[in-house]
Amino acid sequence: MEIQFLTIQDQELIISALVYGIIFLVLLTTGLLLFFHYSRRKIIQKELEKAALxxxxxxxxxxxxxxxxxxERKRIAQDLHDAISARLNVVSLTANLLLDDDGLNEDQKASLEHILGITTTTLESSRKIAHDLLPPILDKFGLKVALEELFEDFTKSxxxxxxxxxxxxxxxxxxNELHVFRIVQELINNATRHGDASRLNIELQKETExxxxxxxxxxxxxxxxxKIKKKSGIGLQNIKSRTAILECTLHAESEIDKGSIFTIQSKRP
Structure with a gap:
């Protein structure tokens, strides 16, 4: 049996073929990895663009x-002022004129005074509702004065x-001033109506320009x-909506029987 040995030239050819084969596999693998990497990046970028849209x-x-x-708030406030309040003022004026009649007996005067009292109370209620719906002081004097008046109205009782x-x-x-005003208004309403709070501490701080x-x-x-993270009431949902429009973050801290803290902060640029 004759054993044939590879010549040095044949060995070099085999080694060269193996080296080139390995290089080809490495390049092919690298190319595939780069292809999948950039394809994945493009997919992620497209998904991010879709999410942003x-x-x-x-x-x-x-x-x-x-x-x-x-x-709609503005329309209702104007209707309250122009229609209901105007008509109630006419009723009030008429009742006052009738009370000046010396020919009225005591029962008639008592009835007119009762009508006048109801009319006055209803007028005050309609003015308050109209004011809550569309605070005129906000547009005339700005957020700071409007909030101070809001606090004064709530603490009158x-x-x-x-x-x-x-x-x-x-x-x-x-x-945006109106959004902040509505947020504060809703926070006070939630604290008093749902939380039975008797004391509030409200701070609005200017951090930067x-x-x-x-x-x-x-x-x-x-x-x-x-629980509120899973399901929010209408009031808190309104706060979240306006906070999102202002591009702010909303953080709530609370414990049963220990009060609540709401913090709304502008996002850092």
């Missing part, structure tokens, strides 16, 4: 919805104490934070 679309719808709400510190946010547009922090702390009943 969805968020922008949702924000547009949200802004349109809230704008419609504000227009002596059942609620509001300690506050309000900075002038001169960088906000009129629309474009950022602010709003903090509302109450001594109410508190709530389970995990």
């Amino acid at each position: 969805r968020l922008e679309h949702q924000k547009t719808i949200l802004q349109a919805t809230i704008a419609t709400q504000e227009e 002596k059942q609620l104490q509001i300690k506050h510190s309000i900075d002038d946010l001169d960088f906000l547009s009129k629309t 474009s950022r602010f922090t709003l903090t509302c702390k109450d001594n109410g009943n508190g709530f389970d934070v995990s």
Whole structure:
């Protein structure tokens, strides 16, 4: 049996073929890895673009919805002022004129005074509702004065104490001032109606020329934070919606029977 040995030239050819084969496999594998990497990046980028478009679309719808709400508030406030209040003023004036008639007996005077009392109370209620729907002081004097008047209105009953510190946010547009005003209004309503709070501490701080922090702390009943994350009431949902439009973060801290703290802060640029 004759054994044939490979020549040095044949061995070099085999080694060269193996080396080239390995290089080819490495290059092929690298190419495939790079292809899948960049393909994955493109897919992720497209998904992020789609998500951004969805968020922008949702924000547009949200802004349109809230704008419609504000227009409806304005219409109702004007109807209260122009129609109902005007007619009640006529009733009040007529009742006062009739009371000046010396020919009325005591029962008739008592009835007119009763009508006048109801009319006066209804007028005050309609003015308050109209004011809550469309605070004229906000447009005339700005957010700081409007909030101070809001706190004064809430504390007139002596059942609620509001300690506050309000900075002038001169960088906000009129629309964004209204959003902040509505948020504070809703926070107070939630604290008093649902939390039975008797004391509130509200701070609105100007952090920079474009950022602010709003903090509302109450001594109410508190709530389970995990539950409101799953399902929010209308009031809190309104706060979340306006916070999103302002491009702020909303953080809630609360414990049962230990009150609540809401912090709304502008996102860092």
